[in-house]
Amino acid sequence: MTDIFQIGADGVDVAAIQREIEDRVARKKEAGVYDRYDLSRVAALELSGVKSEADFLEYSLKVIQQTWDIDIGDFPIYSKGGILGAPAVFLKKAIWKLLKFYTYRLFSQQKEFNCQMVNAIVSLNRKLDAAQK
Amino acid sequence: MNTRKIAFVVPRYGVQSAGGAEMLAQGVAERLAASGNEVSVLTTCACDHFTWANHYRPGRETIRDVTVHRFPVDPRDAADDFASIQERISRGTAVAPEEEERWIRGSVHSAPLYDFIRENRDRFGCFIFLPYLFGTTWAGSAVAPEKSLLIPCLHDEPYARLGIFRGMFARVRGILFNSRPERELAARLFGTEDASAAVAGMGFEARPRYRPERFRRKFGLKTHFLLYAGRREQGKNTPLLIEYVRTFRKGNPAHPLSLVLLGTGEVRIPPECAGDILDIGYIDEDLKHDGYAASLALCQPSVNESLSIVLMEAWLAGAPGLVNGRCAVTSDHCTRANGGLAFRDYYEFEESLLYLLGHAGLRERLAAGGRRYVEREYSWNAVMKRYDAAFALFDI
Numbered sequence: 001m002t003d004i005f006q007i008g009a010d011g012v013d014v015a016a017i018q019r020e021i022e023d024r025v026a027r028k029k030e031a032g033v034y035d036r037y038d039l040s041r042v043a044a045l046e047l048s049g050v051k052s053e054a055d056f057l058e059y060s061l062k063v064i065q066q067t068w069d070i071d072i073g074d075f076p077i078y079s080k081g082g083i084l085g086a087p088a089v090f091l092k093k094a095i096w097k098l099l100k101f102y103t104y105r106l107f108s109q110q111k112e113f114n115c116q117m118v119n120a121i122v123s124l125n126r127k128l129d130a131a132q133k
Numbered sequence: 134m135n136t137r138k139i140a141f142v143v144p145r146y147g148v149q150s151a152g153g154a155e156m157l158a159q160g161v162a163e164r165l166a167a168s169g170n171e172v173s174v175l176t177t178c179a180c181d182h183f184t185w186a187n188h189y190r191p192g193r194e195t196i197r198d199v200t201v202h203r204f205p206v207d208p209r210d211a212a213d214d215f216a217s218i219q220e221r222i223s224r225g226t227a228v229a230p231e232e233e234e235r236w237i238r239g240s241v242h243s244a245p246l247y248d249f250i251r252e253n254r255d256r257f258g259c260f261i262f263l264p265y266l267f268g269t270t271w272a273g274s275a276v277a278p279e280k281s282l283l284i285p286c287l288h289d290e291p292y293a294r295l296g297i298f299r300g301m302f303a304r305v306r307g308i309l310f311n312s313r314p315e316r317e318l319a320a321r322l323f324g325t326e327d328a329s330a331a332v333a334g335m336g337f338e339a340r341p342r343y344r345p346e347r348f349r350r351k352f353g354l355k356t357h358f359l360l361y362a363g364r365r366e367q368g369k370n371t372p373l374l375i376e377y378v379r380t381f382r383k384g385n386p387a388h389p390l391s392l393v394l395l396g397t398g399e400v401r402i403p404p405e406c407a408g409d410i411l412d413i414g415y416i417d418e419d420l421k422h423d424g425y426a427a428s429l430a431l432c433q434p435s436v437n438e439s440l441s442i443v444l445m446e447a448w449l450a451g452a453p454g455l456v457n458g459r460c461a462v463t464s465d466h467c468t469r470a471n472g473g474l475a476f477r478d479y480y481e482f483e484e485s486l487l488y489l490l491g492h493a494g495l496r497e498r499l500a501a502g503g504r505r506y507v508e509r510e511y512s513w514n515a516v517m518k519r520y521d522a523a524f525a526l527f528d529i
Binding site: 012013014015017018020021022024025028029034036037038039041042045046 | 370372373376377380384467468470471472473474475478479480481484485488495498499502
């Protein structure tokens with residue numbers, strides 16, 4: 001195939017910037033900077049763009065590796081406004097804090113289960129890939 | 134340049150809310166006509182690509198030196214299971230060949246248009262069909278395949294994997310792609326050979342002036358903003374972009390950033406983002422180009438692109454691109470041009486934005502790389518030379 005386009009215009013080096021951005025993301029992931037993010041809506045939308053069974057598996061594997069570590073504290077409570085808005089938020093937050101005492105054990109067990117499940121699925125997928133090759 | 138008799142076949146032509154393929158057809162047809170070729174357009178009377186209702190009168194008219202023939206759309210011949218087949222195809226599930234055929238027969242067709250091609254096949258040097266996904270292209274290119282060229286505007290989508298299209302790509306005389314990655318995709322999907330393929334695209338010109346302040350003033354924009362321009366729909370990943378911006382705003386309160394949405398189609402903006410996401414809708418071309426110039430970057434989250442007109446326009450206006458890294462076409466443009474950044478997930482989206490915001494002058498340098506790329510590869514001069522070379526390659 002003849003390449004009719006020139007490669008690499010002068011000016012900035014986008015490929016180098018992209019590598020730097022990837023490194024920054026990796027460092028932030030390691031440092032737990034993104035742990036406070038709720039990306040469930042993002043994940044659902046990204047999933048809807050997946051086109052084939054192979055893409056679906058690849059995407060799902062990536063997502064479960066990113067999301068197995070559920071965060072008990074990640075529960076945004078918003079005010080719907082009005083005169084009762086602020087007291088309602090205060091009350092809901094108080095109830096949530098009280099419930100946390102009882103639900104903590106359940107969450108930690110779920111996290112342990114998620115972790116083992118993700119390891120098992122990823123490992124099975126690797127074995128399947130190796131067998132297919 | 135030899136004078137040629139060329140007919141473009143496109144389902145809609147000369148409509149205000151035209152898609153990329155229609156804009157490409159119009160731009161190239163007018164340029165070919167201006168350079169001395171005899172150019173016709175064979176199209177339907179439809180204006181709305183959802184209903185395909187006959188809107189224009191059938192007949193002939195001349196629009197900027199291009200003779201436009203309009204033919205009525207056939208009554209829809211949709212099979213009872215059309216919707217179910219479409220649903221399965223769009224999910225990527227394999228369907229039987231007879232189901233594929235029933236599905237494409239339910240697309241937009243015009244028997245009088247096909248008759249015109251049959252009766253006038255000797256009058257024209259070639260018929261150029263676009264885009265690949267419509268009934269008029271599939272059935273029309275079968276009438277005189279030895280004279281048919283295809284501008285597929287191909288994306289990597291489940292429809293592209295249908296057997297009916299493999300047949301169509303194999304039977305036509307030549308295929309004109311908009312970009313290298315699109316051509317590589319066709320080679321992977323259909324085994325398209327070099328002898329029947331060329332990259333041509335469409336051309337772009339910078340506007341005489343851009344007035345970014347006018348855009349900012351008109352819409353009361355005081356902070357940096359990302360601009361989205363185009364059809365607002367799930368297939369273009371507009372909801373994903375809205376969600377990305379919502380998450381960015383929540384996670385980065387020190388970096389005020391807005392999202393401005395241009396174009397047609399419904400958008401649902403979460404109530405908590407009402408102040409950060411501005412839905413402007415359809416605006417005139419001058420204002421749109423001012424919007425590019427005023428933006429921090431043009432964000433193109435879609436993975437379904439064969440060229441991305443808005444990215445080229447934004448580069449000419451002085452804005453860099455921020456594109457979806459899962460789209461081979463737009464990320465290839467950005468790398469080759471050194472004109473923009475690509476994100477593959479939310480984390481990279483956020484980090485790209487922080488990088489842009491944190492490096493003074495980077496926006497301008499990226500945009501300058503993009504502009505040079507458009508001027509070199511997608512100026513009308515460069516594109517018309519490629520069309521000429523392609524016609525020579527296909528012996529037309």
